[in-house]
Each structure stands twice: as C-alpha cells, then as structure tokens.
Amino acid sequence: MTELNEDSVVTLDFFARDEEEQQDFLRQTWCNECMEMDLGMKNPIEYSTPDRVWIEGECVKCSSKVITEIVEEEE
Numbered sequence: 001m002t003e004l005n006e007d008s009v010v011t012l013d014f015f016a017r018d019e020e021e022q023q024d025f026l027r028q029t030w031c032n033e034c035m036e037m038d039l040g041m042k043n044p045i046e047y048s049t050p051d052r053v054w055i056e057g058e059c060v061k062c063s064s065k066v067i068t069e070i071v072e073e074e075e
C-alpha cells in the first residue's frame with residue numbers, strides 16, 4: 001500500500017455496506033503478526049483507488065494492522 005500515490009487513494013464508508021457483508025469482511029482476515037487467519041478486524045476503514053478496493057483495520061488479537069483486499073465481482 002505504501003507505494004501508492006496518496007492523491008489517488010479515496011476513503012470510503014465501510015459501514016455503508018450491507019451488515020452481512022461487513023461481518024464477512026471483518027471476520028475473514030489474515031494477520032501477519034499472529035500468522036493466523038480469521039482472527040477478526042476492528043476499526044475498519046475502506047480505501048479505494050481506480051484499480052482496487054481494500055479495508056484496513058486492526059487485528060482483534062494483537063492490534064496490528066490487517067488489510068483485506070476486496071474483489072468486486074464483475075457485472
């Protein structure tokens with residue numbers, strides 16, 4: 001993420017998503033510190049660039065930054 005030009009990054013409202021979708025994204029995580037998946041995420045913030053969308057939050061267990069890429073389905 002750090003290689004991105006910050007000007008092109010837009011912050012989105014994660015909580016504007018469906019409740020169900022939110023829960024899925026908050027559950028389906030990978031923490032590099034814990035080396036475990038699906039520990040959960042808190043304080044999510046959604047970002048987007050013209051190319052991709054992702055959510056950044058904190059690991060529920062160790063509070064390290066966790067990132068979940070969102071793959072939008074093509075219409």
Ligand SMILES: [Zn+2]
Nearest residue numbers: 031034059062
């Ligand atoms: Zn962790």
